[in-house]
Amino acid sequence: MTKVFILDANQEPLYPVRISHARLLLSQGKATVFQRYPFTIILKESLSHLKLEQLGFKIHPGVKTTSTIVNKDNKIGINISRLPNRGV
Secondary structure (H helix, E strand, C coil): CCEEEEECCCCCEEEEEEHHHHHHHHHCCCEEEEECCCCEEEECCCCCCCCCCCCEEEEEECCCEEEEEEEECCCEEEEEEEEECCCC
């Protein structure tokens, strides 16, 4: 499942959302594209009722690939990318 990064109107990061929710925000005119890679949208209005959550970033080195993961409370992980390791 792919997630889209989302920023508040004050450029504060919010928890990533699903592609369908981001598409809905874009089509309703509530958000615009902030950056194409990694795909990030920014809200036009500040959302004061949303609580910002602390996110963590982990790197998992593996034998064949290295994964980067964004997690919340060390429970839920969203795989951001997988980089193949080069053999020597």
